[in-house]
Structures are given as structure tokens and as C-alpha cells.
Amino acid sequence: xxxxxxxxxxxxxxxxxxxxxxxxxxxxxxxxxxxxxxxxxxxxxxxxxxxxxxxxxxxxxxxxxxxxxxxxxxxxxxxxxxxxxxxxxxxxxxxxxxxxxxxxxxxxxxxxxxxxxxxxxxxxxxxxxxxxxxxxxxxxxxxxxxxxxxxxxxxxxxxxxxxxxxxxxxxxxxxxxxxxxxxxxxxxxxxxxxxxxxxxxxxxxxxxxxxxxxxxxxxxxxxxxxxxxxxxxxxxxxxxxxxxxxxxxxxxxxxxxxxxxxxxxxxxxxxxxxxxxxxxxxxxxxxxxxxxxxxxxxxxxxxxxxxxxxxxxxxxxxxxxxxxxxxxxxxxxxxxxxxxxxxxxxxxxxxxxxxxxxxxxxxxxxxxxxxxxxxxxxxxxxxxxxxxxxxxxxxxxxxxxxxxxxxxxxxxxxxxxxxxxxxxxxxxxxxxxxxxxxxxxxxxxxxxxxxxxxxxxxxxxxxxxxxxxxxxxxxxxxxxxxxxxxxxxxxxxxxxxxxxxxxxxxxxxxxxxxxxxxxxxxxxxxxxxxxxxxxxxxxxxxxxxxxxxxxxxxxxxxxxxxxxxxxxxxxxxxxxxxxxxxxxxxxxxxxxxxxxxxx
Amino acid sequence: xxxxxxxxxxxxxxxxxxxxxxxxxxxxxxxxxxxxxxxxxxxxxxxxxxxxxxxxxxxxxxxxxxxxxxxxxxxxxxxxxxxxxxxxxxxxxxxxxxxxxxxxxxxxxxxxxxxxxxxxx
Numbered sequence: 001x002x003x004x005x006x007x008x009x010x011x012x013x014x015x016x017x018x019x020x021x022x023x024x025x026x027x028x029x030x031x032x033x034x035x036x037x038x039x040x041x042x043x044x045x046x047x048x049x050x051x052x053x054x055x056x057x058x059x060x061x062x063x064x065x066x067x068x069x070x071x072x073x074x075x076x077x078x079x080x081x082x083x084x085x086x087x088x089x090x091x092x093x094x095x096x097x098x099x100x101x102x103x104x105x106x107x108x109x110x111x112x113x114x115x116x117x118x119x120x121x122x123x124x125x126x127x128x129x130x131x132x133x134x135x136x137x138x139x140x141x142x143x144x145x146x147x148x149x150x151x152x153x154x155x156x157x158x159x160x161x162x163x164x165x166x167x168x169x170x171x172x173x174x175x176x177x178x179x180x181x182x183x184x185x186x187x188x189x190x191x192x193x194x195x196x197x198x199x200x201x202x203x204x205x206x207x208x209x210x211x212x213x214x215x216x217x218x219x220x221x222x223x224x225x226x227x228x229x230x231x232x233x234x235x236x237x238x239x240x241x242x243x244x245x246x247x248x249x250x251x252x253x254x255x256x257x258x259x260x261x262x263x264x265x266x267x268x269x270x271x272x273x274x275x276x277x278x279x280x281x282x283x284x285x286x287x288x289x290x291x292x293x294x295x296x297x298x299x300x301x302x303x304x305x306x307x308x309x310x311x312x313x314x315x316x317x318x319x320x321x322x323x324x325x326x327x328x329x330x331x332x333x334x335x336x337x338x339x340x341x342x343x344x345x346x347x348x349x350x351x352x353x354x355x356x357x358x359x360x361x362x363x364x365x366x367x368x369x370x371x372x373x374x375x376x377x378x379x380x381x382x383x384x385x386x387x388x389x390x391x392x393x394x395x396x397x398x399x400x401x402x403x404x405x406x407x408x409x410x411x412x413x414x415x416x417x418x419x420x421x422x423x424x425x426x427x428x429x430x431x432x433x434x435x436x437x438x439x440x441x442x443x444x445x446x447x448x449x450x451x452x453x454x455x456x457x458x459x460x461x462x463x464x465x466x467x468x469x470x471x472x473x474x475x476x477x478x479x480x481x482x483x484x485x486x487x488x489x490x491x492x493x494x495x496x497x498x499x500x501x502x503x504x505x506x507x508x509x510x511x512x513x514x515x516x517x518x519x520x521x522x523x524x525x526x527x528x529x530x531x532x533x534x535x536x537x538x539x540x541x542x543x544x545x546x547x548x549x550x551x552x553x554x555x556x557x558x559x560x561x562x563x564x565x566x567x568x569x570x571x572x573x574x575x576x577x578x579x580x581x582x583x584x585x586x587x588x589x590x591x592x593x594x595x596x597x598x599x
Numbered sequence: 600x601x602x603x604x605x606x607x608x609x610x611x612x613x614x615x616x617x618x619x620x621x622x623x624x625x626x627x628x629x630x631x632x633x634x635x636x637x638x639x640x641x642x643x644x645x646x647x648x649x650x651x652x653x654x655x656x657x658x659x660x661x662x663x664x665x666x667x668x669x670x671x672x673x674x675x676x677x678x679x680x681x682x683x684x685x686x687x688x689x690x691x692x693x694x695x696x697x698x699x700x701x702x703x704x705x706x707x708x709x710x711x712x713x714x715x716x717x718x719x720x
Contacts, residue, residue, distance in 0.1 A: 125662050214642075214644065
């Protein structure tokens with residue numbers, strides 16, 4: 001009789017033990033094995049990730065003047081689930097004048113019950129603050145303010161092609177994540193990784209009023225604001241360039257105009273201006289043609305400015321000296337079945353005079369003395385036919401055909417800047433080689449990248465690509481180019497009183513896209529530097545199809561005076577002291593001076 | 600008497616004291632917890648308020664900075680000059696003071712230029 005209760009006790013105990021074991025196992029499974037899963041579910045139900053928006057970095061000029069910056073704005077968002085019943089009409093009436101929607105439209109939006117209803121974007125900070133205060137005083141809830149910003153370019157058109165602008169990426173809408181605006185042109189594009197910054201985030205929980213419970217914040221990661229990018233451009237010089245461009249456009253109405261100023265020692269771009277231009281603050285009004293940075297994407301035949309390359313090659317290879325004489329066939333030289341002509345019939349000219357007088361035949365003969373291969377080698381060593389490497393998007397190589405593709409007359413045409421296509425920046429960079437004693441410097445437009453406190457994150461030092469010619473050769477070419485800007489040369493109008501200027505004019509017929517040249521249309525240019533002894537800047541002035549009478553459409557008459565205007569102002573900016581001029585070198589310009597012939 | 604003593608309940612004073620103190624300790628801990636929680640929430644609210652104020656100040660500062668920059672930009676200054684709101688005044692040379700460069704600080708055995716004036720007999 002005693003054994004029956006014992007058995008029952010054992011059965012009951014075992015049953016409870018098994019139940020307890022399973023209950024314990026389940027608890028361990030839920031609490032430990034599946035902890036992360038359920039913690040995540042709980043966080044999703046009560047908490048929400050909150051983005052901490054990063055500010056885009058600014059673009060500054062070399063002195064720290066802001067060129068592109070942000071203006072904080074707010075987006076107004078409604079959460080219909082948090083709006084108190086009965087307060088909808090009052091809330092809608094308060095929002096209506098700010099968001100530009102009628103009370104009825106707002107009420108319809110609230111009635112959807114959605115948690116995220118964008119009401120108005122890009123509301124200025126002051127208006128948003130006033131609305132916030134009004135909502136708080138009226139104890140109205142359900143409205144949140146998202147941080148946003150607008151990119152502004154305080155100088156409008158100035159430097160617009162270099163700065164670029166922001167836009168939606170091409171892949172916008174294809175991915176699940178909301179698209180971020182990003183740089184699509186200029187520095188905004190090339191320095192996107194530095195400028196954009198990285199959003200931060202934190203997970204937080206909210207109470208029933210939608211207010212954040214700060215004590216429950218988790219996994220906070222602060223935003224990293226974008227870095228500031230400091231350019232090598234000096235806005236004082238840029239301002240000079242822009243005003244001269246405006247004056248040139250007003251006077252000559254060219255299809256395009258380009259001015260570049262560079263520091264020859266470092267390759268730094270001090271100013272770069274283009275016409276036509278656009279206002280990056282009003283992109284919708286801009287046309288495609290206005291957005292082109294022609295300094296790096298336009299190919300032109302350089303014309304006579306290219307004679308510098310030929311002469312430098314001949315002197316560096318010692319196939320000629322500065323005093324060597326070249327017979328210029330009295331202005332007509334038959335070669336390869338074609339006749340090459342000079343604007344004047346020259347007899348014997350020294351190499352110095354070949355440059356000063358811009359003789360096509362003299363240049364061709366210097367090139368013939370070098371031979372195809374050596375000429376081609378120097379053209380490439382001066383940086384033509386390859387990208388300069390400047391930190392701007394869309395730069396092109398230009399066109400320099402290898403000798404095996406040359407025609408019989410190429411050796412006489414390339415030395416005077418025909419049969420090659422170069423970018424204006426390549427020409428300016430090539431002149432830097434002469435001005436700095438023979439080194440090809442990479443054009444540099446970024447000086448440094450700094451954080452918000454001004455600490456340098458990355459410094460972009462000058463880069464010497466290669467030595468192109470010996471310093472002695474560069475000095476000899478400089479001497480010849482100095483003569484160009486004298487009464488014996490083609491660019492007397494580029495002379496700046498009190499300073500020695502070296503330079504070279506260029507007048508090239510416009511290439512017709514259908515082949516050949518367009519009659520009556522020219523690309524006129526002047527490429528020079530100052531002071532010759534210690535060059536502070538190299539300048540290129542180029543006007544495409546300037547509307548001037550045919551007797552005046554030359555680089556020496558149109559581009560050279562523009563260079564002079566810029567150089568005079570730049571000299572004051574650099575605080576250069578003018579030297580007293582020697583009486584015999586004084587230049588008196590009168591209206592009776594005959595216009596120079598085409599060079 | 601003996602029967603009466605046998606029915607008297609003795610008061611366990613020591614146990615009561617222990618229970619009393621235990622209740623006080625537990626109560627204090629609970630109240631502290633509630634107080635701590637309250638303080639945490641209150642501090643959280645203050646943090647949030649401060650964050651808002653800092654963000655608003657930062658935004659206002661940035662708005663002001665962008666406005667100042669726009670108002671002092673090159674095109675704007677040029678426009679003001681054209682409209683006669685501001686004007687450029689030429690500085691006479693006599694009013695310009697040129698400061699000499701500071702004497703560089705030399706270190707170690709660097710040779711410094713000195714004057715022997717007054718040292719010779």
C-alpha cells in the first residue's frame with residue numbers, strides 16, 4: 001500500500017522537473033541565444049535611427065575667402081500619428097502661410113495618418129525658428145524640422161567654371177537609399193570625397209508625444225563635417241581677370257574668351273576665367289555652352305605661340321644658337337609641293353628675330369634642322385598631347401600626331417602651331433617652362449584641404465613633372481621673348497611701363513569642323529610673363545573669333561593690350577616696384593603706329 | 600502565574616529592528632533608483648534643449664556668415680562702388696608707412712651681420 005503514493009510522487013516530480021527544464025531552456029534560448037534578434041525587434045518598435053547630417057565643406061581661395069559655402073535651411077515634416085485630435089485645424093492654419101498650402105490641403109495630408117509627410121522644403125532658418133516658437137506656445141505637436149542646406153556661391157559668375165556646382169547623381173532613383181546631392185562639375189566634383197563629409201547617426205526612443213527620450217540613446221556616432229578645400233586661386237587676381245574678360249567681351253564680342261594666370265615656379269593657377277559664363281546660384285538659367293571650362297576642354301591650334309617650343313628645342317639640342325642666322329627666303333618658301341609664306345619678306349634672321357618677328361619660314365627651318373623625331377619629342381616634353389593633371393574634371397589630351405602619321409609638310413606646319421591641337425592650359429603651362437628655367441610643373445589648383453578648425457588634413461605641394469630644357473636655354477628664349485614685347489617685335493602693346501615683359505603673340509585661323517579653315521575667323525592670343533628677371537606670373541589671353549576689322553584681328557593688337565591691362569594691375573597686387581626705364585627703350589604709342597601684320 | 604506566563608507572546612525586538620532597517624534600506628534604494636531615473640530623464644531633457652540651442656546658434660552663425668560673405672563679395676562690392684554706396688579713396692604716398700622686415704632670429708653658429716661702428720679705437 002505504501003509504494004503507490006511514492007510512485008505518484010515520483011511521476012509528479014518528474015513531470016514538474018521536465019516542465020521546469022523546458023521552461024528554463026526556453027528562457028535561456030530567448031534571453032541569450034536570441035538576445036540580439038529580440039533586442040533589435042524591441043528597438044525597432046520603440047526606437048528609431050536618427051541621422052546627424054554632415055555639413056558640406058567650403059571652397060576657399062588662397063587667402064581664405066569663401067567661394068562656395070552653405071546656407072542652413074529647414075525641411076518641414078509632419079507626423080500625422082502625433083497630431084493631437086482636435087488640433088488639426090489650428091495646426092493647419094498656423095502652417096498654411098509658411099508652407100504655401102491651403103488649410104484644406106493640409107488637413108487632407110494629416111488625414112492620411114502617415115508618419116512622414118514632407119510639407120515644405122528649404123525654408124529659411126529664421127522662418128523655421130518663428131514657426132517652432134509658435135508651435136511650442138500653442139502646445140501643438142506632430143511637426144518636425146529636418147536640417148537641410150543650400151549651396152551658395154557668393155561671387156556669382158566669378159570662377160564658376162572652376163568651382164562647378166552640385167546636382168543629383170545620374171544613378172539617383174535607381175537605388176533604395178535616398179539620393180544625396182553631389183558635385184557634378186569643377187572642384188565640387190573632383191574634391192567630392194573631401195567636401196561631402198559623412199552623416200552620423202544614433203538610435204533613440206520616443207515617448208507617446210514623439211519627444212525623444214535622451215536617456216535611451218544608443219550607438220551614437222557623430223557626423224564628420226566635410227573638409228574645406230583651399231584653392232591656389234587668388235580672388236584679387238581673379239577679379240582683375242573677370243573685369244578684363246567683361247571688357248573684352250563688350251569690345252570684341254568673341255565666341256569665347258579665356259584668360260589664365262599661373263605662378264610659373266609652382267605651377268599654381270592664380271586665376272582662370274572663361275566667357276561665356278554662368279551663375280551657379282541660378283543653374284536653371286544656364287545653358288550647356290556657358291558651363292564649359294574652355295581652358296581645359298577646348299582644343300585650339302595654338303598658332304605662333306607654339307614657335308617657342310620649336311626655338312627652345314633647337315637651342316636645347318644646339319642645332320642653332322640665339323645668334324645663328326636663318327635664311328627666310330624673302331617670305332616665300334616652297335616645300336613638299338606647298339608654299340609657306342611669311343607676313344613680311346625676311347632675308348636672314350637670327351633665331352632671336354625669328355621669334356621676335358614671328359617668322360613662319362624661320363621656325364620651319366629650325367624644325368627641319370631638328371628633324372621629325374626630335375621635334376615631336378620636344379612637343380611631348382613640353383606637355384602637349386597629354387593631360388596636364390590639373391584637378392579639374394573633363395580635361396582633354398589635345399592632339400599631337402606621332403611622326404609616322406605626319407604628312408610631308410607637317411615639319412613646316414607644326415613649328416608654327418598648325419596640325420596640333422592643344423588646350424589653353426597646356427599653352428600656359430608650356431610658357432611656365434620658359435619662365436621657371438626649364439621645368440614642366442603640373443598645374444596646381446588645390447593648395448590644401450583643411451578641417452573646420454583650420455588644421456591641414458592634406459597639403460598639395462607643387463609637382464615637377466620633368467626638366468624639359470636647360471636653364472641656359474630657357475634664359476635665351478626669355479631674352480628673345482623680351483624682344484617680342486618691344487618695338488622690334490609683334491607685341492609692343494603688351495609692354496608694361498617700368499617692367500620687362502616677355503611674351504609671344506598668336507593668331508591662328510579657326511579650324512572648320514568640316515575640314516580646313518574658316519575664312520575670316522581667327523583665334524587670337526597673347527602668352528607672356530612678367531617680370532622677366534623674376535617672373536611672378538604667366539598669363540594667357542585668348543579670344544576666339546573676336547569681332548574686329550580684318551586689319552586689326554591679330555594677337556598683338558587684341559590680346560596683347562588685354563594682357564597689359566592685367567599685368568599692370570597684377571603688378572600692383574604683387575607689390576612689384578617698377579624700374580626706371582632707359583631713355584632709348586621708352587615706347588611711345590600713337591594712333592599713327594601702323595598695325596602689325598598677322599602673326 | 601506560570602500558566603499566564605506561558606501564554607504571553609514575547610516581542611522579538613532584535614528581529615523587528617532588523618526588519619525595520621531592511622525596509623528602510625530597500626525603500627531608500629528604491630527611492631534612490633526612482634530619483635536617479637528622474638534625474639537621468641531630466642538631464643536628458645536638458646541635454647536635448649542644449650543641443651537644440653547649440654544647433655540653432657550654429658545655424659544662425661552660419662546664416663550670418665553666408666550673408667556677410669554675400670554682402671562683401673567682389674561683385675557686390677563692385678556694384679556698391681558703381682552705385683556710389685562706397686567709394687575708393689586714393690592713398691597718398693606720404694600716408695603709407697613701410698615697415699622694415701623684422702630681424703631674423705638666428706640659431707647656433709649662424710653668422711650675424713654686426714656693426715663695428717664705435718668699436719675701433
